[in-house]
Amino acid sequence: MSGSSAAAPRSTASRSVADSLRALIGMVGSGDFAPIREIYAEDVVVTHVFGVGEHTRWEGLDELVEHFDRAPLGRFSRTVRDLKVWSTDDPEVAIAEYTIEGHVHATGRTFTQPNVIVARGRRSDGRLVETHDYHHHGMFAAFFGALPEYVKELEAAAA
Numbered sequence: 001m002s003g004s005s006a007a008a009p010r011s012t013a014s015r016s017v018a019d020s021l022r023a024l025i026g027m028v029g030s031g032d033f034a035p036i037r038e039i040y041a042e043d044v045v046v047t048h049v050f051g052v053g054e055h056t057r058w059e060g061l062d063e064l065v066e067h068f069d070r071a072p073l074g075r076f077s078r079t080v081r082d083l084k085v086w087s088t089d090d091p092e093v094a095i096a097e098y099t100i101e102g103h104v105h106a107t108g109r110t111f112t113q114p115n116v117i118v119a120r121g122r123r124s125d126g127r128l129v130e131t132h133d134y135h136h137h138g139m140f141a142a143f144f145g146a147l148p149e150y151v152k153e154l155e156a157a158a159a
Helices: 017-030 034-038 061-070 137-143 147-158
Strands: 002-004 040-048 057-059 076-087 093-104 110-121 128-134
Touching: 017 034, 017 076, 017 093, 017 110, 017 128, 034 061, 040 061, 057 061, 110 137, 137 147
Parallel strands: 040 128
Antiparallel strands: 002 076, 040 057, 076 093, 093 110, 110 128
8 A cells, every 4th residue: 555645636537536535534624515426426335334323324425415414514623634545456445544633612622533434436537435434433422522322322232
């Protein structure tokens, strides 16, 4: 695998999977998911591997867009740091590792959250068809003052 730093994505016609992943992390940092339809394929499947409750899997671009439309992104400010994107021996697979530093407006809490995304995309246009997102949802719940609800979701998943 070879690492590279963040760079502006190329046009969709010549975008690699790694370029799409960089563009996705750029949206995470800005909180602006308006260009999401340029990054993901219509039949995308996004899995939050460590998610619980309703926060585990989205199938199809419309469902994913609806998720981001409902997400309370204005509740916190964030900066993406230390982005590394690796292309793999498979041109349809790329991996991103990054850290989100954020500030939750309601609680005043600041946080540092490491993240990894493993993405599979189309070689023809770089659109992401599948991602496995590794985020620490318990940590996010704690930062947002929602840990009791998160624990209930964990207990329900374990039942």
